[in-house]
Amino acid sequence: MKKFRNPLVAGLVAVAAFSLVSCAKKEVKMTSSAPTGNELLVGEVGSMTGGEATFGMSTHNGIVLAFEKVNAAGGVKGKTLKLISLDDQGKPEEAATAVTKLVTQDKVIAVLGEVASSRSLAMAPIAQQNRVPMITPSSTNPKVTEVGDFIFRVCFIDPFQGTVMAKFATETLKFKNVAILRDIKNDYSVGLANFFKETFEKSGGKITIDTSYSAGDMDFKSQLTTIRTKKPDAIFVPGYYTEVGLIARQAKELGLNVPLMGGDGWDSPKLKEIGGKAIEGSYFSNHYSEEDQSPHVQKFIAEYKAKYNIVPDGLAAMGYDAAIVLIDALNKAPEMTNTAIRDAIAHTKDFQGVTGMITLNEKRDPVKSAVVLKVADGRFKYQSTVKP
Amino acid sequence: MIEFIQHLVNGLSLGSIYALIALGYTMVFGILQLINFAHGDVYMLGAFIGMYTSRLLHLDQNPSFGALCIALLAAMIGCAVVGFLIERIAYRPLRKSPRINLLITAVGVSLFIEFSGQLLFGADPKFFPQIFQIHQEFSYGELKINPLQMMVLLISVILMVVLQTIIYKSRWGRAMRAASFSHDLASLMGIPTDRVISFTFMLGSALAGAAGVLVGLIYPKIEPLMGVMPGLKAFVAAVLGGIGNVTGAVVGALLLGLSETFLVGYGYPTFRDALAFALLILILLFRPNGLFGSKRTDKV
Numbered sequence: 001m002k003k004f005r006n007p008l009v010a011g012l013v014a015v016a017a018f019s020l021v022s023c024a025k026k027e028v029k030m031t032s033s034a035p036t037g038n039e040l041l042v043g044e045v046g047s048m049t050g051g052e053a054t055f056g057m058s059t060h061n062g063i064v065l066a067f068e069k070v071n072a073a074g075g076v077k078g079k080t081l082k083l084i085s086l087d088d089q090g091k092p093e094e095a096a097t098a099v100t101k102l103v104t105q106d107k108v109i110a111v112l113g114e115v116a117s118s119r120s121l122a123m124a125p126i127a128q129q130n131r132v133p134m135i136t137p138s139s140t141n142p143k144v145t146e147v148g149d150f151i152f153r154v155c156f157i158d159p160f161q162g163t164v165m166a167k168f169a170t171e172t173l174k175f176k177n178v179a180i181l182r183d184i185k186n187d188y189s190v191g192l193a194n195f196f197k198e199t200f201e202k203s204g205g206k207i208t209i210d211t212s213y214s215a216g217d218m219d220f221k222s223q224l225t226t227i228r229t230k231k232p233d234a235i236f237v238p239g240y241y242t243e244v245g246l247i248a249r250q251a252k253e254l255g256l257n258v259p260l261m262g263g264d265g266w267d268s269p270k271l272k273e274i275g276g277k278a279i280e281g282s283y284f285s286n287h288y289s290e291e292d293q294s295p296h297v298q299k300f301i302a303e304y305k306a307k308y309n310i311v312p313d314g315l316a317a318m319g320y321d322a323a324i325v326l327i328d329a330l331n332k333a334p335e336m337t338n339t340a341i342r343d344a345i346a347h348t349k350d351f352q353g354v355t356g357m358i359t360l361n362e363k364r365d366p367v368k369s370a371v372v373l374k375v376a377d378g379r380f381k382y383q384s385t386v387k388p
Numbered sequence: 389m390i391e392f393i394q395h396l397v398n399g400l401s402l403g404s405i406y407a408l409i410a411l412g413y414t415m416v417f418g419i420l421q422l423i424n425f426a427h428g429d430v431y432m433l434g435a436f437i438g439m440y441t442s443r444l445l446h447l448d449q450n451p452s453f454g455a456l457c458i459a460l461l462a463a464m465i466g467c468a469v470v471g472f473l474i475e476r477i478a479y480r481p482l483r484k485s486p487r488i489n490l491l492i493t494a495v496g497v498s499l500f501i502e503f504s505g506q507l508l509f510g511a512d513p514k515f516f517p518q519i520f521q522i523h524q525e526f527s528y529g530e531l532k533i534n535p536l537q538m539m540v541l542l543i544s545v546i547l548m549v550v551l552q553t554i555i556y557k558s559r560w561g562r563a564m565r566a567a568s569f570s571h572d573l574a575s576l577m578g579i580p581t582d583r584v585i586s587f588t589f590m591l592g593s594a595l596a597g598a599a600g601v602l603v604g605l606i607y608p609k610i611e612p613l614m615g616v617m618p619g620l621k622a623f624v625a626a627v628l629g630g631i632g633n634v635t636g637a638v639v640g641a642l643l644l645g646l647s648e649t650f651l652v653g654y655g656y657p658t659f660r661d662a663l664a665f666a667l668l669i670l671i672l673l674f675r676p677n678g679l680f681g682s683k684r685t686d687k688v
Contacts, residue, residue, distance in 0.1 A: 049511035051611060057512075089511070184658050212657045216617060218607040221398040222653035228530070229391050242513050246609055253525075254394070255532050273515040274609050 039082045040075075040336065042067075042326065043102030045113035045123060050090025051215070051242050054268045055115040055315055059137050060085060061308055062319025063112055066327065069303075076330045084108060092122035099123040103130040109336060110135065112322050115315060117141030117188040124151045131338045133345055137322035138264065138287065138315055141191045145364045150338075152345050152364045154321045154353065155287055156388070158188070161263050162195025164285045164370045164386045169234060169261060170203040172384070173283075177208045178261075179232040181223055181247065183239040184212040192238035192263050208232050213247075215240065220247050221254060228256050240265040245274025252278040259283060267314040272378055282375050287314040288355040289371045289382040300354040314355070321353035390530045395653045396646070401537030403645020405606070407544040408599035409622035410629075410637040412592035415551060418632035419568045419588045421487065425494040426474055428619015429501035430467050430593045434600025435610040436509055437466040439516050448517035456520035456605070463597035471593025475586055483571070498619075505612030513611040516604035540602050547595065548638045554591075555634065564588055617661070624668045630678025639680065 044063055046056030067081050075081060084106050086098035095114055102108045103126065111127055111134040114120045120139035127134035128148035136144055136153045140161055145151045169175045178200060183189035197207050208230035211223050224247070227235060235251070237244055237260050244266055251260070260282040267286050271279060290301060290311050300320060304312040312320075328351060329344035330336075348366075351358045356368040369387045373380040409431055416424045441462040442448055447455035478497050482490050526533040555561040566574040567581045575581045603618070604610050625644045629636025644664060652660050671678060 049506055051511070051513060051613070053510070053512035211655075214658070214660065217660070218603075218609070218614075218618075219398070219402050219649075221402075222395060222649045223657055225391060225394045225398060226653050228394075242609065246607055249608070253532060253534050255527065255530065270513060270515070274513065276518075276608075 038079055040079050040330065041082050041084060041106055041108045043099070043106060043108035043111040043113075044083055044085040045088055045095050045098045045102070045111065045119070046085065046115065047090040047119070048085070048087040050088075052090045052116065052240055054241075054270060054313070055138075056087070056090075058268075058313050058316040059113070059115055059319035059322075061304070062137070062312065062316040062321075063323040065304060065307055066320050066323035068307075070327050076327060081327070081330075088114065088119060090116070090119075092119045095119035096122040096126060099126045099134075103127065103132045108132065109330075109338075110326055110341060112137065112319070112326065114139060115318075116186070117144055117191070118186055120144045121147070121187060124148070127151060131342075133326075133338065133342045135322045135326055135345065137318035139188070140264065141187050142365070143187070143191075149346075149364070150342055152325075152360060154325050154358055154366055155264075155318055155355070156368055156370055157365050158192045158263075159195045160388055161285050161370060162192050162197075163199045164372065165236065165261055165263065165283070166196050166199035166203060166205070167386065168283065168285075168372050168384070169200060169236075170205050173234070173259075175205065175233040177206050177230070177232045179208050179227045179230055179235045180210040181220075181227065181235055181237045181239075182210070182212045183215050183243065185214045185216075186239065188263075188265060189238045189240075193236065196236055196238065213239075213243065215243060217243065218246060220250050224251050224254050224256055228254055232258060234259045234261050236261045238263045238265065241268040241271040241274075245271055245276075245279060248275040248278040248282065264314060267380075269313065272375065275375070279375050280377075283383065284373055284375075285370050285386075286373050286380075287370065288317045289373060289380070291382040292371075296352060297354055317354045321355050321358065324353060325351060325358060391653075394531055395649050397531070397533055398653075399646035399649030400541055400642060401534065401606075401645070402649055403625075403642035404537065404541035404544045405599070405603055405641075406618065406622050406625045406645055407638045407641035408540065408547070408602065409596060409618055410625040410641045411544070411547055411551060411634065412595040412599075413619075413622055414626040414629070414631055414634060414637035415555070415595075416588060416592045417626070418555070418634070419564050420585060421568070421632075422479065422490050423494060423623065423631075424474075424589075424592070425491075425619070425623075426497040426501055427592065427596055428615035428617075428622065429498050429505070430470055430474075430615075431596040431600045431603075431619065432505060432610070432612060432615035433470055433501065434463040434467045434597030435516065435604040435614065436505070436514075436600075436612075437597065438463040438601035438604055439514060439610060442517040442519045447519040451519050451521050453520060456601075459519055460598055460601050463601045464594040465597075467593040467597030467600070468590040471589040471596075472586055474593075475589040479589075480582065480585075502612055502616070509612055511612060513609045516608040516610050518605070518608065520605060534606070536602075536606055540606065543598075543602070544638055544641075548634055551591075551634045560584070560587065621664050624664045627668055627678055628671055630680035633678065633680045636678055636680030640678065643679075 048056040088094035115138050117139040120136045124147035128150050133150050138155045140158045142157045182193035262284040264286050266284040333340040333344035348360045358366045371385050372383040374383050413427050438459040522535040563579045563584045567584045571581050625641035626637045629640025
């Protein structure tokens, strides 16, 4: 008896230790030489590794493209822009550590990132405290920019995104009963689900069941079985692509043949790969569509393809937009001080980004349109544009 | 009623996956009294070996039972080698040290595999090729059963019986039990204890490898950290059934799968992971030998 008790209790301690130890820090430094007087240092925090690695990598690619273009054209006021990229492995606590390093050690003039709202929310208070302007490319949760006057974004926010999908569901698809399956660990998912629910119910629809999962789960059949008994017209799953693919597969296995609906967190080529046939016929809202024929979109796609040999996803476009909004502000700012840069970003008006016209309002959020895409024939097909 | 039975089926299939992983856990513990925390990561390696083998041999272009067997075999052999190396490099030098050293080393090995996996395979989730498909689905009205998952349940039970036979009926099994009783005494009796322990590790790791491939097939999203949670859950399942006990591991795993499914299905999805660890604490407090914590294990 005694023989067994000790290792088991020790094992329990080790289980607890696991979660602590696995937060080891890791950084991806793209550049290493010391800053000189001819360089402007800009920091970036992203999930280059971890479950949502395509988010971080796409955004990074977009930012690098923008920086290379401006440096090739002579830089900002004769100075070269230098990007210091740190990896947060998709963990909020790592994002906080990374941004602290960027503002205190590297003394960057501005920070770009993160994609996920949970991680931007971990970063924002630190940037705000140190009065370093931060632009998040694609964190859509409204709370992010509410942190303070140094925090900006270039994407639409979830109240709008939720409205877009709720309207699309009621008006275009004529759905009456929708089930919600949200990722309870994720600020973005919880927020988006709430806004969707609000608008959908206001438009006369009914949320038949509102249940949840946690990012990292692999089995969703219990939730889906319960959802099946409510016979919804569709399931709103505002999570990330990592889980949505599996959810789609398991829904089909249970004979739940209804479309799924979601938000920009679905935007990754991996969604189609993991979801396979099961994800076909589902809808999600996004920042841009690669099928958009506007010249500025097509120009961006051509340049991106020339450099990386793949078609940019929405997050790459957002990364690019965040970078060019910052570059535009740096060009306009009378001097390179925190407040001057901050003011210049805040005055961004009618700025043509890849993902639309960007005008920042007094809450430091842009007002811009969203697109609805449908997964069909292994592609993200453009359905409609919804203006705010 | 259909809903209830569907939950039952879901729970059994989830439990059978925990069971596959728990079997290796419990066997290594039964022989060595070592909780091999790297077990969940060996399972992850099994999934990746299965994926790379399938890609290399284009097994997904011609899905068949043979393709599955090739992938399983590759993963089991690969993981057995990994298990052998882990034991040889990390655990054997510590054979004479206090048990806590071994335990900490096990955590270290686990982290080492997880993070080298991220370096080697990349941290983003990968799609596991569909190398085996059963188009025939069992359904009774709304009740849907994934035949693949029932197969996993069957495999777990068969493996349980096979392991039980190896441990209690074969010469190797007797040597394993003897080595577990006392390394020194066993070697005095002419039992090659080092080889026996290596064999145990390889067997346990091969099981984890097989689990990796089967899980990859059912949940086709694999990533380097996929072993962490299932590994911990399987550990809980093994403790629940009485760690060191092969039958207990399977029963514990099925119980855990069922209770998770019912908890989530009937309204408390947020408590899914909390349930497993609450069970672990309760079992350790009130019945540290587990449900099947038999005297037999103790004698061993």
